[in-house]
Amino acid sequence: MNAIGILVIILFVLMVVVGRIQGVKAFLGLVCNFFAIFILIILINWQFNAYIVTAIISVIILAVAIYLGSDNIEVTNIAFKTSVIVVAILMALSIILQYFGQFQGFTTENSEELEGLSLTVGLSFSDIAMVVMVISVLGAVAEAAMAISADLNEVIERSPDMTGTSLYAHSRIIGGQILGTAINTLFFGVLGANIPLLIWFVRLHYPVAMFVNAKLLMTEIVTMLLGMLGILLSIWIASWFIVRTNVKQQKVRIKHERDI
Amino acid sequence: MIVAMAWLFLRHDAFLYTNPVGQVTRVSEKETQKITDEHQNSDFIMTQKITVKLLNHAKKTIYVSNSYAQSQVISNKYRVGDQLLLENIGSTKHILSLKRDAVVGALATLLVGLLLIYSKWRATSWLMFSLVINIILFGFALFINVHSKDANVLLLFSVLAILFATASLALVLGKTLQMGITLLTTLLTTTLTIGLLLCVLRLTNNAGVHFETMSYVTQVPVTLFMAQTIIGVLGAVMDEAADIVAMQFGMRREGITRHFSDYWHAGMSVGREIMGTLINVLFMIFIAETMPMVFLMLRNGNNWTYIMDQTMNLGILQTVISGIGIVLAVPVTSALVGWIMARKVTKL
Numbered sequence: 001m002n003a004i005g006i007l008v009i010i011l012f013v014l015m016v017v018v019g020r021i022q023g024v025k026a027f028l029g030l031v032c033n034f035f036a037i038f039i040l041i042i043l044i045n046w047q048f049n050a051y052i053v054t055a056i057i058s059v060i061i062l063a064v065a066i067y068l069g070s071d072n073i074e075v076t077n078i079a080f081k082t083s084v085i086v087v088a089i090l091m092a093l094s095i096i097l098q099y100f101g102q103f104q105g106f107t108t109e110n111s112e113e114l115e116g117l118s119l120t121v122g123l124s125f126s127d128i129a130m131v132v133m134v135i136s137v138l139g140a141v142a143e144a145a146m147a148i149s150a151d152l153n154e155v156i157e158r159s160p161d162m163t164g165t166s167l168y169a170h171s172r173i174i175g176g177q178i179l180g181t182a183i184n185t186l187f188f189g190v191l192g193a194n195i196p197l198l199i200w201f202v203r204l205h206y207p208v209a210m211f212v213n214a215k216l217l218m219t220e221i222v223t224m225l226l227g228m229l230g231i232l233l234s235i236w237i238a239s240w241f242i243v244r245t246n247v248k249q250q251k252v253r254i255k256h257e258r259d260i
Numbered sequence: 261m262i263v264a265m266a267w268l269f270l271r272h273d274a275f276l277y278t279n280p281v282g283q284v285t286r287v288s289e290k291e292t293q294k295i296t297d298e299h300q301n302s303d304f305i306m307t308q309k310i311t312v313k314l315l316n317h318a319k320k321t322i323y324v325s326n327s328y329a330q331s332q333v334i335s336n337k338y339r340v341g342d343q344l345l346l347e348n349i350g351s352t353k354h355i356l357s358l359k360r361d362a363v364v365g366a367l368a369t370l371l372v373g374l375l376l377i378y379s380k381w382r383a384t385s386w387l388m389f390s391l392v393i394n395i396i397l398f399g400f401a402l403f404i405n406v407h408s409k410d411a412n413v414l415l416l417f418s419v420l421a422i423l424f425a426t427a428s429l430a431l432v433l434g435k436t437l438q439m440g441i442t443l444l445t446t447l448l449t450t451t452l453t454i455g456l457l458l459c460v461l462r463l464t465n466n467a468g469v470h471f472e473t474m475s476y477v478t479q480v481p482v483t484l485f486m487a488q489t490i491i492g493v494l495g496a497v498m499d500e501a502a503d504i505v506a507m508q509f510g511m512r513r514e515g516i517t518r519h520f521s522d523y524w525h526a527g528m529s530v531g532r533e534i535m536g537t538l539i540n541v542l543f544m545i546f547i548a549e550t551m552p553m554v555f556l557m558l559r560n561g562n563n564w565t566y567i568m569d570q571t572m573n574l575g576i577l578q579t580v581i582s583g584i585g586i587v588l589a590v591p592v593t594s595a596l597v598g599w600i601m602a603r604k605v606t607k608l
């Protein structure tokens with residue numbers, strides 16, 4: 001039997017056993033996102049405007065990832081708002097980066113895989129490079145936004161009378177911890193994925209100049225840096241949102257008590 | 261402002277290069293040719309005549325010609341202002357690559373700058389320090405791998421993984437019991453996951469897994485894939501284990517007399533909440549990476565089953581393995597921490 005099939009089944013069973021209902025939901029979310037990306041690829045292949053398609057599909061993916069991840073509506077709303085803003089910023093940034101850095105397409109290192117394929121396909125690979133950058137940061141942004149809002153929400157529930165400044169101080173501490181581990185995950189993910197490419201570079205004695213300028217490697221590094229930036233921004237913006245709504249609610253409460 | 265300075269510096273760092281570096285000062289498009297391939301994709305081929313002013317060594321002006329297709333799948337269009345990395349072949353110079361260090365450097369500076377503004381100087385420097393140490397360790401492992409012919413790749417990268425985990429956890433958490441337990445659970449879960457993967461692969465005789473589709477292979481692909489998977493799983497598991505252990509230690513600080521079951525339930529509920537989004541992170545990174553190839557193959561008239569088999573096969577395998585690692589980390593961490601804590605309480 002197919003080894004991948006067996007492993008997928010193992011994953012599903014484990015998710016159900018460990019996560020119960022939440023595990024089933026998470027698995028469903030993955031399947032949904034897979035189809036969303038499928039649709040994205042088909043639409044861009046049909047020459048729809050890559051920028052608009054990416055923006056819409058990104059919002060859908062974020063919604064699926066966040067609203068299926070937790071039941072707490074306060075947490076999910078803030079996380080969703082945050083990640084949409086962050087992804088918009090990152091998308092703008094990736095367009096700028098793509099303009100200056102020209103990260104599109106393949107290089108001579110890929111020639112073995114490209115054998116027999118027509119390379120004049122009439123599809124702008126410059127746009128696709130932007131799509132790749134945006135899609136790959138979506139997960140990291142959603143994760144960071146969810147983590148910070150869930151944790152801060154718990155802090156608020158435990159001590160509802162906390163002042164804005166002390167809540168802000170809490171958000172700094174929690175944010176720092178999330179930042180550290182999330183950046184590490186991303187770093188190891190990218191490092192692991194690029195072992196073959198790096199070995200290739202070392203074995204073929206690439207000059208140092210190519211290490212810091214080669215398209216393949218730089219694309220990976222830019223994607224990683226964008227992801228880290230996304231994590232940082234989502235933690236920042238989400239904690240700002242939470243502190244602001246919390247302060248507002250407290251003001252309302254104080255006003256309400258005074259009226260009585 | 262610092263970002264602008266970094267960008268300016270890296271735009272003018274040509275003197276650091278041994279290869280000739282030049283800046284495009286004028287581009288003239290010479291001819292355009294419309295072509296249609298066998299799959300009815302039409303594209304335009306352009307030829308550029310580029311005037312390049314050399315920025316290091318001999319400061320003179322040279323002319324290069326470059327042809328590119330409008331879709332820029334493999335060829336590149338150059339514009340005025342672009343900096344190029346050139347290579348001497350005989351007496352003529354060829355374009356090696358666009359010089360990208362300014363863009364990447366500016367982005368990295370932006371990230372570090374924002375990190376510094378957000379968290380304290382100390383926290384940021386520790387984080388940066390751990391990343392740098394990991395890169396050095398990684399470089400060292402690569403060096404050993406490339407320079408000794410009979411190195412055991414799997415063993416080498418397993419050792420590297422252990423060093424990675426120790427270094428990053430020690431630098432982020434400090435030398436505490438919390439760090440020790442996180443490290444222990446991380447390594448335990450990673451070993452379990454890789455063991456599971458090896459079992460399934462052996463039982464099914466690698467059925468349906470196409471190791472031959474791996475890119476940039478310079479040595480046996482199976483071990484290389486394992487090395488990749490170990491590092492990837494390690495990062496994901498470490499993230500989750502750190503979160504769960506941190507929460508459980510928070511519980512301990514609040515009240516000492518807790519039982520195994522309290523720790524177990526709390527750990528499981530936190531783990532449940534984060535595992536879905538964490539798997540999503542890895543999933544998105546992997547699927548984005550395969551996209552250019554998927555587009556190219558689609559345009560070449562391949563069907564989806566073939567594309568999935570060729571481009572996504574190993575990626576899906578890797579994501580699924582990381583997912584299993586992430587899920588396994590939840591009960592392993594909860595149980596281990598609960599067990600250690602419960603024993604500590606009875607000892608007291």
